Each structure stands twice: as C-alpha cells, then as structure tokens.
Amino acid sequence: NAGVTQTPKFQVLKTGQSMTLQCAQDMNHNSMYWYRQDPGMGLRLIYYSASEGTTDKGEVPNGYNVSRLNKREFSLRLESAAPSQTSVYFCASSHSGGREETQYFGPGTRLLVL
Amino acid sequence: AQSVAQPEDQVNVAEGNPLTVKCTYSVSGNPYLFWYVQYPNRGLQFLLKYITGDNLVKGSYGFEAEFNKSQTSFHLKKPSALVSDSALYFCAVRDSASGGSYIPTFGRGTSLIVHP
Numbered sequence: 599n600a601g602v603t604q605t606p607k608f609q610v611l612k613t614g615q616s617m618t619l620q621c622a623q624d625m626n627h628n629s630m631y632w633y634r635q636d637p638g639m640g641l642r643l644i645y646y647s648a649s650e651g652t653t654d655k656g657e658v659p660n661g662y663n664v665s666r667l668n669k670r671e672f673s674l675r676l677e678s679a680a681p682s683q684t685s686v687y688f689c690a691s692s693h694s695g696g697r698e699e700t701q702y703f704g705p706g707t708r709l710l711v712l
Numbered sequence: 713a714q715s716v717a718q719p720e721d722q723v724n725v726a727e728g729n730p731l732t733v734k735c736t737y738s739v740s741g742n743p744y745l746f747w748y749v750q751y752p753n754r755g756l757q758f759l760l761k762y763i764t765g766d767n768l769v770k771g772s773y774g775f776e777a778e779f780n781k782s783q784t785s786f787h788l789k790k791p792s793a794l795v796s797d798s799a800l801y802f803c804a805v806r807d808s809a810s811g812g813s814y815i816p817t818f819g820r821g822t823s824l825i826v827h828p
Contacts, residue, residue, distance in 0.1 A: 602755070606723050619828075622716065631815075638721075638820060639820065639821055640802065640804065640818045640820040640821050641818040643815060646815060656815070688756070690756075692714055695814050696814065697744050697806040697807070697808055697814050698744050698761070698763045698806075700746070700758045701756075701758070702758070702818070703752075703753060703755035703756040703757070705755045706753075706754070706755050707713075
C-alpha cells in the first residue's frame with residue numbers, strides 16, 4: 599500500500615515550458631487535491647476533484663489545469679511555466695470529502711522555474 | 713467563512729521540556745480541527761483531529777491537543793519534547809455549517825525547533 603505517490607520528485611523548467619505533475623493513490627479515495635506550498639504562505643489549494651469526473655478551482659488556479667484521469671490518478675499541468683510557479687506541489691486524497699475526514703498527502707514535487 | 717491562524721512562525725523549546733504550538737480558528741458552525749506535521753523534504757502527515765466529544769484529543773507520537781470553544785483555540789501540546797519532534801506543524805479547520813466548504817483551510821505553519 600503506497601498511499602499517495604507523486605512524480606517527478608524534482609523538476610527544473612525554463613520559463614514558457616510545459617509539464618505535467620502526476621499523482622496517484624491506491625486507497626480507493628474519491629476526493630483528490632492539488633496544493634502548492636510557499637514559505638510563509640502555508641498550503642494553498644490549486645484544484646480539487648470531489649469525485650471521478652469532476653474538478654473545481656481552488657484558491658490559486660491561474661496558470662494550471664488538471665485532469666482526473668480515473669479514480670486513482672489526478673494530474674496537474676502547467677501549460678506555460680512562470681517563475682512565480684516555483685514552489686513545492688503536494689497532492690492529497692481523502693475518502694469522500696467529508697468534513698471530518700483526514701487528508702493523506704504525497705511526498706511532494708519540487709519545481710524550479712528559471 | 714472559515715479561517716485559521718498560527719500566531720507563531722517559530723517555537724523553540726529545550727529537549728525534555730513541554731511544548732505548545734498555538735492555533736486559533738473562526739467558523740460559522742462547529743469546527744472540525746486537524747493538526748498535521750511535515751518533516752523536512754516530506755509530505756504532511758496527520759497527527760490528530762477534533763470532531764466532537766472530549767476537549768482533549770490524543771494523537772500520534774505522544775502529541776495531544778486541547779479544544780477550547782470559548783477561546784476558539786486548538787493548541788497542540790506534548791509533555792516532553794524530543795529533538796526528533798523538530799518539524800513544521802500545520803493546523804487546519806473545516807466548518808460544519810451547511811454551506812461551509814468541505815475543503816480545509818490550513819494555517820501558515822509553525823516551525824518547531826527542539827534544542828538538545
């Protein structure tokens with residue numbers, strides 16, 4: 599049981615390049631989330647998916663797109679990377695999005711945009 | 713709207729001493745409160761949560777948290793700190809009120825440094 603996995607672990611991009619961050623969970627969870635973590639800012643929600651087939655914007659969605667490929671996988675795409683997107687990205691999942699539920703986090707992807 | 717505040721960016725404590733990491737919240741209904749810990753270069757790990765019931769919640773690694781409704785606080789505590797407790801701690805809240813978001817709001821995090 600691997601929990602939540604993310605690839606890649608680290609990536610360097612040049613401004614304007616595109617990339618996709620991959621996330622998968624093996625806990626049969628319905629809800630999945632993408633956060634970014636910046637120093638002094640805590641965690642900010644980019645997008646989330648309450649269930650397979652649905653996605654919604656979070657607090658900071660500009661410059662990102664997501665795809666809920668199936669129940670297990672939730673990818674985050676940067677179409678044209680900007681230095682402001684340098685951050686650590688975390689994927690998380692929870693059983694069904696209930697307010698009492700714990701979230702389970704992946705190990706993170708460190709992205710540097712030059 | 714729901715919000716959470718962690719008033720201290722950093723907490724320093726000597727090994728063996730008790731530690732407290734502070735968290736205050738604001739919700740319309742009743743709060744669901746969470747503490748997570750992040751070790752260097754790792755993702756967040758769940759420590760404990762308050763949903764209802766006893767105000768003192770016990771969690772992983774000897775941590776506990778006290779829910780105080782009148783002070784709208786949920787401070788994280790441990791009787792005797794270890795150097796290995798040094799990490800970044802996040803408080804999170806969800807509002808139980810109908811219409812409230814099921815997406816949690818996270819605090820900015822508090823860096824706990826335990827000195828040998």
